Amino acid sequence: ILSPFNFTRRNTGSHDVTFKVAYCGVCHSDLHQVRNEWKNSQYPMVPGHEIVGTVLEVGSEVKNFAVGDRVGVGCMVWSCQQCDSCSKDQEQYCEKVVWTYNSIYLDGSPTFGGYSSLMVCDQRFIVKIPENLPFDAAAPLLCAGITVYSPMQYFQMTEPGKSLGVVGLGGLGHMAVKFGKAFGLKVTVISTSPKKEKEAKEYLGADHFLISKDEKQMQDAARSLDYIIDTVAADHPLLPLISLLKVNGKLVLVGMPEKPLSLPPVALTSGRKFVGGSAIGGIKETQEMLDFCGKHNITCMIENIPIDYVNTA
Amino acid sequence: ILSPINFTRRKAGSNDVTFKVEYCGICHSDLHQIRNEWKNSIYPMVPGHEIVGYVTEVGSEVKKFAVGDRVGVGCMVWSCQQCDSCSEGQEQYCEKTVLTYNAINVDGSPTYGGYSSLMVCDQRFVVRIPETLPFDAAAPLLCAGITVYSPMKYLQMSQPGKSLGVVGLGGLGHMAVKLGKAFGLKVTVISTSPRKEKEAREDLGADHFIVSKEPKQMEDAAKSLDYIIDTVSADHPLQPLLNLLKVNGKLVLVGLPENPVSFHPAGVISGQRFVGGSSIGGIKETQEMLDFCAEHNISCLIENIPIDYVNTA
Numbered sequence: 001i002l003s004p005f006n007f008t009r010r011n012t013g014s015h016d017v018t019f020k021v022a023y024c025g026v027c028h029s030d031l032h033q034v035r036n037e038w039k040n041s042q043y044p045m046v047p048g049h050e051i052v053g054t055v056l057e058v059g060s061e062v063k064n065f066a067v068g069d070r071v072g073v074g075c076m077v078w079s080c081q082q083c084d085s086c087s088k089d090q091e092q093y094c095e096k097v098v099w100t101y102n103s104i105y106l107d108g109s110p111t112f113g114g115y116s117s118l119m120v121c122d123q124r125f126i127v128k129i130p131e132n133l134p135f136d137a138a139a140p141l142l143c144a145g146i147t148v149y150s151p152m153q154y155f156q157m158t159e160p161g162k163s164l165g166v167v168g169l170g171g172l173g174h175m176a177v178k179f180g181k182a183f184g185l186k187v188t189v190i191s192t193s194p195k196k197e198k199e200a201k202e203y204l205g206a207d208h209f210l211i212s213k214d215e216k217q218m219q220d221a222a223r224s225l226d227y228i229i230d231t232v233a234a235d236h237p238l239l240p241l242i243s244l245l246k247v248n249g250k251l252v253l254v255g256m257p258e259k260p261l262s263l264p265p266v267a268l269t270s271g272r273k274f275v276g277g278s279a280i281g282g283i284k285e286t287q288e289m290l291d292f293c294g295k296h297n298i299t300c301m302i303e304n305i306p307i308d309y310v311n312t313a
Numbered sequence: 314i315l316s317p318i319n320f321t322r323r324k325a326g327s328n329d330v331t332f333k334v335e336y337c338g339i340c341h342s343d344l345h346q347i348r349n350e351w352k353n354s355i356y357p358m359v360p361g362h363e364i365v366g367y368v369t370e371v372g373s374e375v376k377k378f379a380v381g382d383r384v385g386v387g388c389m390v391w392s393c394q395q396c397d398s399c400s401e402g403q404e405q406y407c408e409k410t411v412l413t414y415n416a417i418n419v420d421g422s423p424t425y426g427g428y429s430s431l432m433v434c435d436q437r438f439v440v441r442i443p444e445t446l447p448f449d450a451a452a453p454l455l456c457a458g459i460t461v462y463s464p465m466k467y468l469q470m471s472q473p474g475k476s477l478g479v480v481g482l483g484g485l486g487h488m489a490v491k492l493g494k495a496f497g498l499k500v501t502v503i504s505t506s507p508r509k510e511k512e513a514r515e516d517l518g519a520d521h522f523i524v525s526k527e528p529k530q531m532e533d534a535a536k537s538l539d540y541i542i543d544t545v546s547a548d549h550p551l552q553p554l555l556n557l558l559k560v561n562g563k564l565v566l567v568g569l570p571e572n573p574v575s576f577h578p579a580g581v582i583s584g585q586r587f588v589g590g591s592s593i594g595g596i597k598e599t600q601e602m603l604d605f606c607a608e609h610n611i612s613c614l615i616e617n618i619p620i621d622y623v624n625t626a
Contacts (some may be wrong), residue, residue, distance in 0.1 A: 085560055093584055151585070247398055250587075252587075253581060253582055254582070255578075256578055256579065260552070260576055262573040262574065262575035263573050264574075265569050265570055265573075265590055268588070272403075272464070274563075274587045274589030276586065277583070277587070279582050279583055
């Protein structure tokens with residue numbers, strides 16, 4: 001249960017950008033952490049890492065942003081900037097990364113996220129929201145969007161004409177379908193809920209829809225997909241999904257089930273397949289993704305909820 | 314228990330190469346199949362798929378080989394030549410591949426392998442053994458060698474200066490160490506047997522050796538490897554091996570444990586790592602590997618056993 005909480009943010013430092021929070025996305029991770037499911041929650045906690053707003057103030061060393069700009073902050077607010085991961089613009093794998101909330105900042109203070117009225121953040125972790133993207137529908141791109149965009153780019157799941165499977169049609173899943181179509185892929189949604197078929201095909205443009213519990217459908221689709229993005233956070237068997245992959249197929253986990261998964265080795269060796277994983281994405285590619293979305297007019301399907309109703313959400 | 318069996322091979326067809334078998338490697342797969350561990354054994358069975366010998370006859374359409382040539386045949390004797398896998402030179406993933414033994418040939422006859430005096434094979438599946446490689450020490454390259462060479466090339470585990478971990482020091486393992494050193498990698502052998510350390514370092518040139526059952530050694534080596542080739546066919550836990558990988562690390566299974574392997578999704582998600590598998594290799598790359606081995610003077614550590622003692626072997 002969340003309740004109002006007063007706190008102050010630091011004064012705008014020379015490298016900081018301060019903005020008035022217009023909207024903040026509600027991410028499944030917020031739930032996990034509010035409930036201490038990952039066993040590392042510090043209270044009081046102010047969640048929210050899909051934050052968008054209008055700049056109020058910039059520090060003296062800030063050149064890229066000005067008052068009035070439409071900006072956003074995602075899951076990270078600081079990293080070491082020196083390690084391999086930081087130099088490859090993959091700050092989320094830096095060992096010293098500071099998360100937007102539930103982390104400790106350089107100055108020792110706990111970080112507070114976007115379920116608040118104001119946000120202060122180092123300019124290197126601020127991104128610009130393109131003018132043509134509506135603020136509210138762009139916010140979830142900062143976590144859900146980048147979490148699928150990053151592995152799709154890294155694992156090269158972007159070759160036009162190839163086939164992508166998306167498992168699960170939640171926040172991550174629907175973004176994967178939209179990006180998949182934008183990359184020119186044939187997209188198949190794999191879900192346990194038949195009622196999501198209409199949304200998948202009509203609103204998101206998916207080409208095919210498979211019920212994962214239907215053995216015949218799954219069998220008919222064997223060896224038909226080049227790539228699979230698995231967004232499901234509930235425990236689920238991986239072998240039926242691996243069977244859907246063609247030779248050299250790749251399955252990438254972006255959802256975080258709680259229990260270990262298991263596979264017979266021959267499922268991988270007999271077709272040179274692999275199972276990988278990915279976590280959010282770097283700042284540079286987040287900006288790249290936003291610009292891509294601006295160009296292709298891609299935003300998230302959202303439901304606006306006033307902050308007073310956040311507990312029902 | 315193997316005992317002598319008399320059988321005839323087909324006459325050399327226009328595309329066939331016939332050769333007198335000089336040596337044939339004993340592969341762990343031979344044991345698996347003799348014992349029907351993979352539940353698909355057809356008897357009588359003549360195992361052996363690391364076969365080398367001198368050409369005695371060539372068919373009229375055979376241009377690349379001549380009588381007296383030193384040749385070899387590995388794990389396959391036919392494939393469809395039309396599917397994606399065949400056109401990519403990865404015949405082992407063809408749905409119609411015919412294996413060298415325990416399979417059915419195009420003409421309906423069962424295939425018999427190299428534990429015999431003579432071999433007849435379609436020229437497309439015959440490779441040349443370079444003059445500088447000793448016949449007997451080259452034979453295991455045809456299965457053990459290519460099984461590690463293929464994924465090392467495909468997954469680009471060959472960038473000089475990077476770190477490779479090899480799990481298990483058997484036929485596949487020792488080839489992976491030799492090839493790893495030849496590619497300019499720093500090689501760490503991970504094993505359950507401390508007594509293999511001497512051989513790893515002195516005979517094979519490994520840079521480091523870790524006993525996988527020693528938690529401290531494994532901990533000290535955390536996040537130190539770019540790639541891991543896992544050759545172990547006994548059941549073993551994968552999570553401790555994943556912990557040895559750096560960010561973007563890759564673990565490839567080439568051994569076939571009987572039971573499913575398991576790991577936690579965080580093992581691949583955090584660090585954008587992956588777990589893949591690979592099976593033998595294509596004909597073109599087998600020839601490429603043989604030529605590479607000749608150039609770098611790489612052959613297998615072997616023990617010669619006369620056929621009469623095959624049951625003790």
